[in-house]
Amino acid sequence: MSILVVGGAGYIGAHVVRLLQQRGEEVVVADDLSTGQAARVGDALLIEVDIAAPGAAESLETAMREHAVDSVIHFAAKKQVGESVLRPAWYYQQNVGGLANLLTAMEAAKVGTMIFSSSAAVYGMPDVELITEDGTEPRPINPYGQTKLIGEWMMAASERAWGLRWSALRYFNVAGAGWPDLGDPAVLNLVPMVLDRLARGERPRIFGEDYPTPDGSCIRDYIHVLDLAQAHLAALDELRDPVLAEEGAVGQAFNVGTGVGISVKEVIEEIGAASGLDVTAEIEPRRAGDPPRLVASPEKIGDVLRWKAEHGLSDIIRSAWEAWQAGPRRIG
Ligand SMILES: NC(=O)c1ccc[n+]([C@@H]2O[C@H](COP(=O)([O-])OP(=O)(O)OC[C@H]3O[C@@H](n4cnc5c(N)ncnc54)[C@H](O)[C@@H]3O)[C@@H](O)[C@H]2O)c1
Helix, strand or coil, X not given: CEEEEECCCCHHHHHHHHHHHHCCCCEEEEECCCCCCXXXXXXXXXXXXXXXXXXXXXXXXXXXXXXXXXXXXXXXXXXXXXXXXXXXXXXXXXXXXXXXXXXXXXXXXXXXXXXXXXXXXXXXXXXXCCECCCCCCCCCCCHHHHHHHHHHHHHHHHHHHHCCEEEEEEECEEECCCCHHHCCCCCCCHHXXXXXXXXXXXXXXXXXXXXXXXXXXXXXXXXXXXXXXXXXXXXXXXXXXXXXXXXXXCCEEEEECCCXXXXXXXXXXXXXXXXXCCCCCEEECCCCCCCCEECECCXXXXXXXXXXXXXXXXXXXXXXXHHHHCCCXXXX
């Protein structure tokens, strides 16, 4: 039996592929390489397919049968919030359409287990200290977040219709690298944005210093990508075990975070400490849609999947810095 990792050539997916291979699992990757890179999957079999294209359901079904797939881990999506506001139909087509094709193929090929990359973006702008899955109502404020919530609904409907066993992992702020060759290649999140500015000889930017937080900058919950990857293995093990799965993991969404809030200023200071560079920042106006604080309660994932983050901010930043320095835009 094998595990199909859809979007496995991307930043997070490649970490899961490597961990699965390290523990001896058979892994097949499906990816259109739109933002991923073939080199990231190592010697795992890579099937190049755009899951949102016409005919994709049939090719995915064939691949599932040929490789005796028993579980799917689904990362493949477009993930830029701003772009999703400008191109909503395309985001729905890619993220919702792609998932529809994947679920069609799974039902036809009788593949019954699925782990889905959801996001803290499903919550929108909650005004709470700690976000809980069952106490904080999801209210996404942009098409990207909407596609993730709809994805969860589609899996819940597939569970009712044909017995899909699924879990959604709602990632908070992912950063760092498990290996220096698997750093985040995109400049979309805070840590790569700061490193990108430093690489250009520019000062890092802070968007808003007048939030109601202790140092005035926004607070987020930073999760090491390797801890996040481990959470997928924990969910997979639970879903594959019929007894454990019925006890709690099936049909559930889990926050993947630490419960610890860290400010933008603290992250930038830590980058200064790891790199030895001057990280004096420029203060810019607030950006629309940035809530002051987004921190996960990790209680549910701890209770049900027995998963807990092992790495703190210094590990995250040190590993991100090492990965940046191993790449083509080395600083200094
Ligand atoms: N990185 C984050 O901070 C973060 C936070 C929350 C949720 N997520 C979600 O996690 C998942 C993975 O994110 P990532 O950071 O690794 O992004 P990524 O862009 O590095 O990875 C996505 C992968 O999916 C592939 N892909 C995209 N569209 C495809 C399509 N139509 N057909 C086939 N392959 C396709 C890309 O080529 C890429 O390899 C995404 O679903 C994203 O929305 C990411």
